[in-house]
Every structure is written in C-alpha cells, then in structure tokens.
Amino acid sequence: MPDKRADISTLPALSDRELLAARVRLPQHVVHRSFVSETVVLNLRTGKYHGLNPTAGRMLDALEAASTIADAVAVLTGEYGLEREQIESDLLTLTRGLLERGLIVTADNGAG
Amino acid sequence: MAPADDRSRTGREQEHRTAFGLALSIDPRISIPGIAHRHNSTSTREPSVIRLSSGRELERRWDRLATPPARTRELRLDGDLVLTVDFAEPAGYLLWAKEFARVLISPDGMELLCDPDPANDDWASILSAQALPLAATIRGLEVMHASGVVLGGRALLFTGPPGAGKSSLAAAFVRAGAQLLSDDAVALQLREGALTAHVGSAVLQLRGTEDERLSEEARTALGRQVRSPWGKQRYESAHAPDSAPLAGLFLLARSADGPALEQLPAVNPFELIGSTFNLSVRTPARLQRQLDVVSAIAAGGLAHRLRVQPHVDATQLAATVRERFASDRVDAVALAVDPDIQHALEL
Numbered sequence: 001m002p003d004k005r006a007d008i009s010t011l012p013a014l015s016d017r018e019l020l021a022a023r024v025r026l027p028q029h030v031v032h033r034s035f036v037s038e039t040v041v042l043n044l045r046t047g048k049y050h051g052l053n054p055t056a057g058r059m060l061d062a063l064e065a066a067s068t069i070a071d072a073v074a075v076l077t078g079e080y081g082l083e084r085e086q087i088e089s090d091l092l093t094l095t096r097g098l099l100e101r102g103l104i105v106t107a108d109n110g111a112g
Numbered sequence: 113m114a115p116a117d118d119r120s121r122t123g124r125e126q127e128h129r130t131a132f133g134l135a136l137s138i139d140p141r142i143s144i145p146g147i148a149h150r151h152n153s154t155s156t157r158e159p160s161v162i163r164l165s166s167g168r169e170l171e172r173r174w175d176r177l178a179t180p181p182a183r184t185r186e187l188r189l190d191g192d193l194v195l196t197v198d199f200a201e202p203a204g205y206l207l208w209a210k211e212f213a214r215v216l217i218s219p220d221g222m223e224l225l226c227d228p229d230p231a232n233d234d235w236a237s238i239l240s241a242q243a244l245p246l247a248a249t250i251r252g253l254e255v256m257h258a259s260g261v262v263l264g265g266r267a268l269l270f271t272g273p274p275g276a277g278k279s280s281l282a283a284a285f286v287r288a289g290a291q292l293l294s295d296d297a298v299a300l301q302l303r304e305g306a307l308t309a310h311v312g313s314a315v316l317q318l319r320g321t322e323d324e325r326l327s328e329e330a331r332t333a334l335g336r337q338v339r340s341p342w343g344k345q346r347y348e349s350a351h352a353p354d355s356a357p358l359a360g361l362f363l364l365a366r367s368a369d370g371p372a373l374e375q376l377p378a379v380n381p382f383e384l385i386g387s388t389f390n391l392s393v394r395t396p397a398r399l400q401r402q403l404d405v406v407s408a409i410a411a412g413g414l415a416h417r418l419r420v421q422p423h424v425d426a427t428q429l430a431a432t433v434r435e436r437f438a439s440d441r442v443d444a445v446a447l448a449v450d451p452d453i454q455h456a457l458e459l
Contacts, residue, residue, distance in 0.1 A: 031400055033407040036378040040385075042403050044396035049385065049403075 016092055020070040023107035024063050024095060030103050041103050050103060059094050069095060130354055132248035132299040133310035135159035144236045146313030146348055160247055165225035170216050173203045184392040197392040205246060205392060212238040221250030240313035245297045245389050249398060253299040254405040255389035260293035260309055261285040262352040267309035269298055271387040272364030277420050283316055284430035287333045291352035292316060297389050300358065302405050307358040317344045361409055362418040372419050372432050379415035381406055
C-alpha cells in the first residue's frame with residue numbers, strides 16, 4: 001500500500017542547526033539514477049521526475065551516505081575546496097527543496 | 113501460409129506467435145498485420161491470449177468495477193477524439209480506438225478481448241499499433257517509440273518526433289539488406305544488465321510521396337505490398353530474428369548544424385524517457401523499469417544523435433550509420449546494474 005507518512009504536510013519546520021544535526025534518507029517510493037548530464041530522481045508515488053545538476057546529484061549522494069547533514073557538509077567541503085559556510089548554505093537549500101518535494105525524509109520520520 | 117496453419121484455422125485452434133517480447137495465443141479469426149513470428153517454444157513466458165469478444169461480454173466486465181475508471185490516455189487529431197485508454201480494477205485497461213475496436217486488456221496483460229468495428233476490415237492493426245505495446249508494458253517490457261532493424265545480428269533503433277524520418281530510415285536499411293524489427297514500437301527487455309530488442313509488427317508504412325520515389329526493385333526489397341487505409345503504402349517485410357541485442361539508439365533531429373552522427377555520452381535522460389512509448393501504465397514497477405532501461409541505454413553508450421540534414425536522404429543517412437557500425441564492434445552490452453535496481457519496492 002502507498003505510504004502516506006512522507007507527504008509534504010509532514011515536513012518538520014527545522015532550524016538550520018536542527019537540520020544539520022539530522023540524518024536524511026530517501027523514502028522507499030523515491031529512486032534515483034545518475035547520468036553524465038544530471039541525476040534523475042523519480043517519485044514512484046506521483047510518477048514525477050526531477051532533474052538535479054551534477055553538483056546537486058553529488059550532494060544527494062553525500063546526504064544519503066552521511067550520518068548527519070553536518071557530516072555531508074564536511075565531506076563536500078573536502079571535495080570542492082570551498083568555504084564551509086558556502087557549502088553548508090547550498091546543502092541546506094537543496095535539502096529543504098528535496099524535503100518540500102517529498103524526495104527525502106528526515107531519518108526520525110518513519111516514512112518508508 | 114503453411115499447411116499446418118490451415119489445419120489450425122479449420123480446427124479453430126489458437127495461432128501461436130511472438131511479438132513485442134510476448135508469446136501470443138491468437139484467435140484464428142484475427143489476423144494481425146506484421147505479426148507472423150512463430151511462438152518460440154523455448155520461451156518461458158506464458159502466452160497472452162487474444163480473442164474476439166462480443167461487445168456485451170466486454171461491457172459486462174467493464175460494468176463490474178471495484179474502482180471508478182481513470183482515464184490514463186487521450187489522443188486527439190485536429191480536435192477529434194480518436195483514442196482513449198481507461199483503467200479500472202478488476203477489469204483492466206480499456207483501449208478504445210475510433211473506427212477500429214475496443215480492446216479490454218486484463219490488469220496482468222494476459223488477456224486481450226477485442227470488440228472490433230465491423231465496418232473496418234483493418235481493425236486488427238490497432239492491436240500491433242497500440243494494444244500489444246500496452247500489454248507488453250504491463251508484462252514487464254519497456255516499449256520505445258521507435259522503428260528498428262537488425263543488422264549483423266544487432267538491433268538498431270531510430271526514434272524522434274513524428275515526421276523525423278524513422279520509417280524512411282528503417283526502409284533504407286531494409287533495402288540495404290537489414291531485417292525489419294518494427295516500424296513504430298520496439299519492446300526492450302533489461303536482463304542482467306543487457307538490453308534486448310524484440311520483434312514487433314514488421315509492417316513498414318511509407319508516405320505516398322516517398323513511396324512514389326522508389327523503384328520497383330526497391331519496393332520488392334521492402335516486402336509484400338499491403339493496402340493501407342490512410343493513404344500510406346504498407347509493406348509487410350521479411351521478419352527479423354525474434355530478438356537481438358541492442359547496439360544503438362539513434363535520436364533523430366532535423367538539423368543542418370553539427371555532425372550527421374554523434375555518440376551522446378551525456379545524453380539528456382529526459383529525451384530518452386520521452387522516447388518511451390506508453391504512458392498509460394504508471395505503476396511503481398513500470399516507472400522504475402522505465403528509468404532503469406533509460407539508464408542502461410545511457411550507461412552503455414548506446415545513445416546517438418542522428419541529424420537529418422536538408423540535402424541528405426534516408427539512403428545516405430543509413431549508409432553513414434552502417435559505416436560506423438561496420439567498423440565498430442559492439443557486442444551485447446553488459447552493464448553494471450545499480451543494486452537499487454534489484455530492490456523490490458513494496459508500495
């Protein structure tokens with residue numbers, strides 16, 4: 001049966017600090033595949049495809065692998081050689097965008 | 113027709129055929145253009161049964177619905193509704209094609225009940241054009257909106273917007289000795305990382321103006337001429353093998369700029385998704401398969417841009433592709449499959 005728990009309405013209003021300490025993951029109804037030009041994220045429940053540019057695609061991979069978003073920031077800062085603040089700001093913006101679209105959930109949200 | 117077929121007809125036994133990757137058991141009263149490939153006895157797939165139905169039988173099933181019907185597809189030509197697909201449990205997909213037939217396809221794709229328009233003796237062409245690709249999609253194949261040929265044991269597919277030249281290119285290949293896989297829809301199967309293209313309906317349709325330019329010799333090479341009700345000339349071509357490994361997918365574009373043929377390592381995945389045939393089936397399993405097939409095409413380096421330039425005809429374009437593929441050994445592409453692909457979703 002479709003899992004309704006990860007719908008947009010359940011998006012927690014987390015502060016930046018709370019979000020950095022959170023762990024996110026893809027719910028079962030979301031899959032993604034990496035292409036050279038972009039990453040395609042597919043919501044199997046809605047049938048909607050979403051395109052991420054290669055940088056956002058790499059960020060999604062880092063979010064999936066990390067224990068917390070702050071850990072993902074550290075990994076990406078090492079990879080891109082940019083200021084931590086800039087990476088953190090970009091990653092939080094992406095994370096909120098993905099959460100709003102139901103493409104990721106915070107780990108304490110049991111969706112999935 | 114072989115004597116065995118005649119006996120089957122008089123005995124009212126089902127005809128056994130293969131198309132779009134499906135074993136088919138067909139009511140002997142139904143003759144589907146271009147579906148002549150005999151059932152492969154090694155196939156492990158249970159056949160989909162195609163049979164004539166009275167309108168009443170079809171309506172009885174459609175009236176006993178557990179869920180209200182949902183329209184999954186609607187096609188209009190010049191504002192006129194010509195095709196619809198509705199889905200409802202437990203009946204399945206009801207395909208209606210104006211002046212052709214109604215076809216009720218069971219939710220598992222195992223049965224196709226046909227209620228033809230008695231005024232149209234060509235009604236069964238809607239089976240190969242729409243109903244069988246839909247059944248194949250339900251049964252786990254991914255159908256591309258493409259023409260396809262087999263050359264040297266390898267499948268080449270040509271896709272693009274209407275009028276891009278898909279059929280013309282396939283015809284040019286057939287005249288040069290390739291075998292026709294399908295004119296408009298080709299079923300792909302992803303298995304253990306490799307993509308296989310399956311024979312569909314081997315009927316080529318050429319525009320009248322294009323057909324007029326062909327010599328008698330060229331027409332003969334295309335196959336048996338069959339009457340077409342739409343002002344196009346149809347040729348029933350000699351069949352390709354049952355299936356062949358996919359060696360190339362060519363995205364046709366009318367353009368004067370850029371090389372005629374170009375491999376696309378950074379192909380736009382949405383262009384590939386847009387080249388798939390059937391959007392009526394939106395189940396999670398199908399959506400994921402669609403993405404996996406597109407991903408396999410991209411990862412295998414199979415996508416190419418083929419530019420149809422104003423001064424180049426289909427014969428020259430086909431020669432360009434043949435030249436490239438004659439010098440480029442391409443085996444069945446073994447691809448690393450993301451473990452996620454194997455993950456069974458329980459939605």
